[in-house]
Amino acid sequence: MQERPEPxxxxxxxxxxxxxxTDADTAQAVGSGDVPVLGTPRVLALAEAATVAATATVMPAGMTTVGLRVELDHRAPTPVGRTVRAQARLATVDGRRLLFEVRVTDGEDTVADGRVERVLVDRQRFVERASRGA
Structure with missing residues (x-):
């Protein structure tokens, strides 16, 4: 089997x-609390979406990244109706490991910040391995 060169x-x-x-994004809706504000799992999902978007245009065919580690400080509540923005910047590359700095804001206010580490994998092999339960 030929190894694919790492990008x-x-x-x-x-x-x-x-x-x-929206109401579907609140802590109440996602089960992470009982308050009607943006839930931490949705903040994390948004931050991860930004990391995926950061590499999307340079991702080689057949490859993808998967989450490995997250450090996230959720600093401020965000009510329904507000728009939050997640910014991800690739800070460090260590072989297949990609470390991103992330920041989620509501206007000028920081809602959350932290780091997301992802690892580059062969998409098909990863899915096959997951399907086998390995």
Whole structure:
């Protein structure tokens, strides 16, 4: 089996995604609390979406990244109806490991910040392995 060459991702790659908070995004709805504000799992999902978007345009065919580790400080509540923006910037590349710095904002206010580490994998092999339960 021929090994696929590993792509080169350069620190500085970045992307921004946004979300207008709905009732479905609240802590009450996602089961992470009992308050009607943006739930931490949705904040994390938005931050991860920004990391995926940051590498999307340079991702080689057949490859993808998967989440490995997350450090996230959820600092401020966001009510339904507000729009939050997640910015991810690739800070460090260590072989197949990609470390992103992430920040989620509501206007000028920081809602959350932290780091997301992802690892580059062969998509098909990863899915096959997951299907086998390995």
């Amino acid at each position: 080169t991702f350069a620190p500085g790659l970045s992307a921004r995604v946004e979300l207008t908070v």
